[in-house]
Amino acid sequence: MTTSGNPRLWSLLCLLALLMCLRGHGQPIGVLQRAEAILAPGASYVDLTFTGLVGVASASPISMHSLGEDGEVFDLRAEPAQALGGRPRMLRVSFSGKPPAGHSKIRLCLGAVEVAGTSYMDVCAEARILRDFDGELTSLKASLGVLPRLQREKSMFASLFLGQTGSRAGRQAHDASTSGVHTAAIVGAADVSFVRSDLGSKDLTYFLRLKRGSTSGMDPRNLEAGASWRRSVLMHRRERSRLAAMLAAPADSPRVSPQALREAAALTAGLQRKWFAGHIVEAGVKLEGDAAGEKQWLGLLDAGWSLQSTTRRVSLPGAPGWFRFRWMAGGVEAGREQARVKAGADASLLVQASGSTAPIRRLEFHAQTVGRWLIRAERKERGVRPWLQLDAKAFFFESPRIRYGVRLSVQRGRLPPVYLAVHSIQFGFVVESTGGDE
Numbered sequence: 205m206t207t208s209g210n211p212r213l214w215s216l217l218c219l220l221a222l223l224m225c226l227r228g229h230g231q232p233i234g235v236l237q238r239a240e241a242i243l244a245p246g247a248s249y250v251d252l253t254f255t256g257l258v259g260v261a262s263a264s265p266i267s268m269h270s271l272g273e274d275g276e277v278f279d280l281r282a283e284p285a286q287a288l289g290g291r292p293r294m295l296r297v298s299f300s301g302k303p304p305a306g307h308s309k310i311r312l313c314l315g316a317v318e319v320a321g322t323s324y325m326d327v328c329a330e331a332r333i334l335r336d337f338d339g340e341l342t343s344l345k346a347s348l349g350v351l352p353r354l355q356r357e358k359s360m361f362a363s364l365f366l367g368q369t370g371s372r373a374g375r376q377a378h379d380a381s382t383s384g385v386h387t388a389a390i391v392g393a394a395d396v397s398f399v400r401s402d403l404g405s406k407d408l409t410y411f412l413r414l415k416r417g418s419t420s421g422m423d424p425r426n427l428e429a430g431a432s433w434r435r436s437v438l439m440h441r442r443e444r445s446r447l448a449a450m451l452a453a454p455a456d457s458p459r460v461s462p463q464a465l466r467e468a469a470a471l472t473a474g475l476q477r478k479w480f481a482g483h484i485v486e487a488g489v490k491l492e493g494d495a496a497g498e499k500q501w502l503g504l505l506d507a508g509w510s511l512q513s514t515t516r517r518v519s520l521p522g523a524p525g526w527f528r529f530r531w532m533a534g535g536v537e538a539g540r541e542q543a544r545v546k547a548g549a550d551a552s553l554l555v556q557a558s559g560s561t562a563p564i565r566r567l568e569f570h571a572q573t574v575g576r577w578l579i580r581a582e583r584k585e586r587g588v589r590p591w592l593q594l595d596a597k598a599f600f601f602e603s604p605r606i607r608y609g610v611r612l613s614v615q616r617g618r619l620p621p622v623y624l625a626v627h628s629i630q631f632g633f634v635v636e637s638t639g640g641d642e
Contacts, residue, residue: 216240229335235319237293239331241310241563249298250312251288255318258285260287263295265315268304308333313411330523336564349438351482351512354550355570356413357597361397363611365632366390372528393630395613408433415619416495422628423496431491432506438482441444447471476514484510484530492621493524502621504542518553525555528530532574537620542582548574565602566609570595576620583623591617604607609634 238253250268252258263285268277283298297312313328341477356362394416402408410431417423438444447468476479487507493499510532518525529551537544555567575590592615600610611634616627 221269222555235324235327236329239312239329241333243303244331245257249296250301250310251294252284252285252297252312253328254295254317254319256292257285257292258295259318260295262287262316262318262323263297263314265591266297266312267315268297268299268312268316268584269311270302270307271309271311272307274306278302278307278312285314303333351438351484353639354516354530354572355552356397357399358397359399359401359636359639360402360606361395361636363395363613363630363632363634364392365394365613366392367631391418391422393422393628393632405433407435408482411490414495415615417626417628420624422615422630423624424615424626425495425622425624426618427495428490430488431507432486432488432490434486435483436482436484436512439480440478443471443475445584447475476516478514480511481514483511484512484536486510494622496622499621502539502542504539506537508533508546509533520555525553526550527553537576543579545577545579546571546574564598564600566593566597566607568597568600569600570597582621585623589618589620589623591615591619599634602638605638607636 216618235255236252236424237255238251240251242251266282266285268280268282270280273280278301280301281405283300284297285297288294288296303310310331310333311328312331313326316323316325317327318324394414396414397411398413399411401411402410402629408431410429412429413427414427415424421585451548486509490504490506492504509531513529513531515526515528518527529549532548532550535546537546550570550572552571553569556563571592571594573590573592575588577588578586580586594614596612597609599607601608611630611632613630614628615630618625
């Protein structure tokens with residue numbers, strides 16, 4: 205397949221198309237331009253923006269209820285509308301009652317309203333709940349002591365590629381004679397990672413990872429298994445301690461008071477503006493082997509130190525996104541006849557669907573690179589052996605524990621212990637666990 209024109213323009217158009225697929229199908233709201241719902245203890249409301257000047261006294265009667273993804277309806281008690289000073293096209297309708305868990309929209313109806321001198325009857329709009337401060341702060345409290353995991357650190361990650369291509373012998377036969385038969389060969393690749401936590405220690409994990417391809421140029425022949433001890437050391441402990449204290453409340457009192465909510469939100473915003481969230485120290489042992497089964501296993505000590513960034517919100521057309529990265533500042537891999545120094549980085553862009561009707565539930569873009577400096581000769585070679593992998597994943601189905609989708613992967617470089625040159629592009633299915641996305 206060939207393409208013409210500007211390849212960058214085509215790439216941009218494809219990315220925009222994917223982002224639009226993450227949007228749910230909205231409903232027209234007529235004289236209303238926008239409706240936004242905010243949930244907070246003692247301060248829940250819906251802001252309405254109209255196409256012209258609106259009369260606050262004309263906005264009545266008001267009915268409101270929340271909507272679940274399965275069609276469930278829950279009635280909310282609406283207060284009289286209030287005009288927002290300095291913004292004569294906007295009204296705020298406060299309400300009492302907390303929507304049940306799983307409800308993502310609020311539907312508000314005005315029996316009558318006057319906009320730009322014209323009266324309108326039965327004006328309704330659906331507002332997606334943009335912020336649930338109570339839920340956000342509860343989740344934040346649960347994640348104060350953890351850092352997000354990389355793709356290879358998830359409890360399960362498996363990507364399989366299978367395709368068909370003409371073999372070299374078939375092509376030569378076809379070129380030599382017009383009556384030759386073009387034979388075909390099946391090619392495939394697997395990228396698999398399994399990680400299991402030790403029941404007696406949350407810091408100790410066991411892992412098995414495999415990168416394998418059926419043809420040269422796409423086969424790193426990398427297989428490793430072992431155990432690793434990991435300790436996350438969070439930064440900005442003073443701010444995190446203050447935040448944890450704000451979120452702590454007796455069982456018979458509100459979870460967060462309105463004043464504490466505002467302070468916690470400001471403190472959270474300050475933490476999110478920091479570049480780094482914490483340090484990660486890792487040490488372990490592993491066995492490295494040739495995935496083709498032709499070489500002996502190597503026993504290695506593996507240790508490293510990394511810096512984890514904060515998770516930053518990214519404004520994208522169609523859906524919210526988040527960006528984070530990890531910088532492995534230094535590490536060592538040492539064995540009986542091996543001595544390596546390594547450094548690298550891993551970056552991720554995550555885009556979540558904004559509606560239940562979106563055909564693509566989640567998009568992920570990952571870039572990881574690592575460079576190994578062979579201090580002692582391996583396979584009679586020394587020097588730096590780099591590895592670069594770029595992944596784009598689209599998930600169409602998900603459960604509370606598993607996601608299913610497709611992955612486009614670009615891999616280039618060399619991996620131990622064989623250090624074969626790899627330069628491949630793969631497209632196949634991917635299945636991974638959902639844990640570690642905090």
